[in-house]
Amino acid sequence: MPKKAFDSLSESMFYILMAFQQAQMCGTEIVQFIQERTAGRLSLGPGTLYTILAKFEEEGIIDETEIDGRKRTYRITQKGIDLYQEELQRLAQCLADAKKGVPL
Amino acid sequence: MKKEKTVLRLLPANLHHISAIEHWLWDMAREGLILKKISPWFFTFTRDIPRNWTYRLEPTEHDPFVIPEKQNDLYKEFGWTHVGEIRNFYDVYLSKEEHPAELHTDTVSQALSFSRLCARKKKELFACLGLCVFIIFSSFFFFSYSVLDGSLATSPFLLVILPFAGGYTLWEYLCVKKLKNRLEAGIPLPKDEDYKSLKRGKRITRVLYILLAFSPMFMPTWDLYRIYTAPDAVAFSEIAMPLPFLSLDEIEDAQSFTLTDSGVSAKSGTLLAPRQYHMWQSGAFKGSMTNYGHNSSYLSVDYYQLASPPLLQPTLGDLAKKRDAMPIENDFFEAAYFSQADNVSRLLLGKNQVILEIRYHGEQDLLQSLEAFSTIIETTYDFSQIPT
Numbered sequence: 346m347p348k349k350a351f352d353s354l355s356e357s358m359f360y361i362l363m364a365f366q367q368a369q370m371c372g373t374e375i376v377q378f379i380q381e382r383t384a385g386r387l388s389l390g391p392g393t394l395y396t397i398l399a400k401f402e403e404e405g406i407i408d409e410t411e412i413d414g415r416k417r418t419y420r421i422t423q424k425g426i427d428l429y430q431e432e433l434q435r436l437a438q439c440l441a442d443a444k445k446g447v448p449l
Numbered sequence: 450m451k452k453e454k455t456v457l458r459l460l461p462a463n464l465h466h467i468s469a470i471e472h473w474l475w476d477m478a479r480e481g482l483i484l485k486k487i488s489p490w491f492f493t494f495t496r497d498i499p500r501n502w503t504y505r506l507e508p509t510e511h512d513p514f515v516i517p518e519k520q521n522d523l524y525k526e527f528g529w530t531h532v533g534e535i536r537n538f539y540d541v542y543l544s545k546e547e548h549p550a551e552l553h554t555d556t557v558s559q560a561l562s563f564s565r566l567c568a569r570k571k572k573e574l575f576a577c578l579g580l581c582v583f584i585i586f587s588s589f590f591f592f593s594y595s596v597l598d599g600s601l602a603t604s605p606f607l608l609v610i611l612p613f614a615g616g617y618t619l620w621e622y623l624c625v626k627k628l629k630n631r632l633e634a635g636i637p638l639p640k641d642e643d644y645k646s647l648k649r650g651k652r653i654t655r656v657l658y659i660l661l662a663f664s665p666m667f668m669p670t671w672d673l674y675r676i677y678t679a680p681d682a683v684a685f686s687e688i689a690m691p692l693p694f695l696s697l698d699e700i701e702d703a704q705s706f707t708l709t710d711s712g713v714s715a716k717s718g719t720l721l722a723p724r725q726y727h728m729w730q731s732g733a734f735k736g737s738m739t740n741y742g743h744n745s746s747y748l749s750v751d752y753y754q755l756a757s758p759p760l761l762q763p764t765l766g767d768l769a770k771k772r773d774a775m776p777i778e779n780d781f782f783e784a785a786y787f788s789q790a791d792n793v794s795r796l797l798l799g800k801n802q803v804i805l806e807i808r809y810h811g812e813q814d815l816l817q818s819l820e821a822f823s824t825i826i827e828t829t830y831d832f833s834q835i836p837t
Contacts, residue, residue, distance in 0.1 A: 355557040372523045391527040392507060392552030395520050396562045399510070415522040 354432050357389055358397050362406075362429040365421035369410055372398070372417070401425065454496045456482055462647040463654060464538055465624035467506050469642035474504035474541070476644075487533035487541065505529070505552050506539040508566035508625075513537045524552075538566070538621075560632035567629050570622040577615035613661055750825065751806040758802045765799040768806070772797065777816070781823040787816060800826045 354362070364370055364378040376389045398419060401407040406425035411418040421429070458477070462469040474484055479501060482494035511517045517540065521531045527550055529542040542552065553559040628638065753764075765784050769776070774786035774797055786797040794815040796807040803826050809815045 355555055357555040357558055371526075373526050376527075388550070388554055390551045390554040391524045391529060392505075392562070393555040393558045395523050396553075396558040397555075398523075399519075400558075400561055415525055417519065417522060 353435075354428075356387065357393055358401075359429075359432055359436075360387060360389075361394070361397055361401070362421065362425060362432070365407065365419070365425065366429065369418050369420040371419070455485070456494045456496065458482075458492045458494060459490065459655075460492065460535075460651065461644040462642070462651050463624070464535070464621070465628060466642050466644070466647055467539070467628075467638055468640050469644035469647050470535075471504050471506055472641060473644040475502070478502040478504070484532055484541070484543070487535055489536050500545070501547060503544045503546075503549050504532070505542045505544070506535070507542060507552065508562045509534060509537050509540050510562060510565050556632045556635050556637055559638075560629055563625060563629035563632055567622065567625045570618060570625055574615070574618045574622050577618055581612070581615060616661075617658075748811070749808045750822075752825070753804040753806070761799045761802060761804070765797060765804055768797055768804065779819050781820055782826065785819065796822070798822055798826060 360379045360382070361375055363382070364375045367378065370378065372391065372394055375394060379387055379389055398407065402409065402419070404424075405422055406428060407419045407421055409417055410420050460470065461473050464470075477484065477494060479499050481497050481499045483497045483500065483502075484492060484504070485495050486493040507520075509517075510520070517531070520540070524531070524542055528546050529544050529549070529552065532541045532543050534540050632638065761783060765786070768774075769786040769788075772786070772788050772795055773790070774788035774795060777785050777787045779785045782798045782800045784797075784799045788795045792810055794809045796805070796809075796815055796819075798805045798807070798819070800823075805822055805826050807815065807822065
């Protein structure tokens with residue numbers, strides 16, 4: 346059960362999974378993608394990125410596909426896609442719940 | 450070629466004060482001391498021009514002596530290079546940029562790296578506890594005589610190192626767990642801790658470690674200090690003072706009377722009472738008073754020196770149990786036991802940290818001569834002078 350390891354994804358984890366929906370990426374590309382997508386609101390340090398990538402790889406959420414010198418590229422697995430979709434639904438539900446009572 | 454001038458420094462703060470250590474390394478670089486090498490206890494710096502370099506400590510996630518290539522590659526992409534490793538606890542990274550990107554921007558993911566370190570420390574702790582339990586178990590169940598017989602597993606090295614390592618690992622584990630819990634609660638690690646104010650605490654801890662490491666030397670049941678510092682001793686041959694039933698003249702004249710040395714021997718103990726029985730010196734008089742073959746009279750005296758006085762009663766008690774000896778009242782010794790079997794009388798006498806074991810075969814009454822042994826027991830002998 347993928348959710349067991351990640352009962353709720355942190356914001357950084359969610360955006361990293363989002364980045365992998367676009368294409369295979371290496372570390373710097375992920376950081377660049379997140380900065381562009383969030384207009385600089387969220388920046389990712391290498392420590393955070395490494396810890397999350399290592400955890401994702403350990404849980405079979407991503408795979409390493411290519412090593413080019415120091416550059417390592419990863420791609421998302423089906424398990425990762427499912428996890429991302431589940432999180433999207435959860436967030437959508439949160440938003441819908443919020444909209445029910447109080448006008449945004 | 451000019452040799453690089455190196456400077457050695459000790460860690461100024463305990464390992465859980467991460468930002469204090471980072472701050473210290475930054476300060477050192479600003480003084481022109483550049484970190485070159487990290488050994489378990491020392492940091493080696495080389496002198497250079499002052500730099501405004503930033504250091505960061507990351508919980509180690511790899512096995513000892515393994516270079517974390519994957520992590521290093523990623524960090525290098527962001528301008529952080531691996532400098533070394535502090536005791537398989539933290540990896541030290543350096544950025545030469547003036548305003549480098551912070552390594553961690555998310556407390557939840559940072560907590561993940563701390564939880565791995567925490568799990569590793571927990572394993573080490575359980576390994577130490579497991580060994581301690583094994584030793585305690587062995588001391589209770591494997592040996593019928595708790596004092597005289599000891600386990601091979603309980604070597605003095607293990608006995609000193611295990612409780613020390615166990616305590617230290619427990620402390621490390623609790624510190625790491627505290628940091629992990631803090632991060633999991635979404636609270637970032639403390640920033641800008643002042644290492645100068647922590648130096649005193651670190652010094653006190655260091656003194657405590659040293660005292661703890663040397664404490665077994667002075668513990669009543671261990672007392673290793675006494676074992677390695679023998680008191681002023683007289684030659685063992687001087688034991689040839691008047692013995693019961695045998696005058697000095699008789700000893701000198703008796704061709705058959707010999708001095709023997711049973712050699713230096715030691716018994717390992719158990720964790721609960723590790724060094725109870727230590728015959729670091731022992732010797733024996735043996736000699737036929739009359740040379741009539743198998744039935745000849747003889748008197749032998751074994752002299753055992755124990756590690757410390759508190760060991761006297763339990764050791765003597767165990768010896769008495771082994772020899773089926775009964776306690777006897779007397780005015781000269783702290784404890785005395787007597788047994789008789791197969792025409793051999795046996796006395797076990799103890800005072801301070803010396804035990805005498807006397808065996809006698811003959812017509813005299815050994816119990817009437819207790820006083821004669823009190824001089825022997827109060828003298829410290831040097832057994833090295835005994836010819837082999």
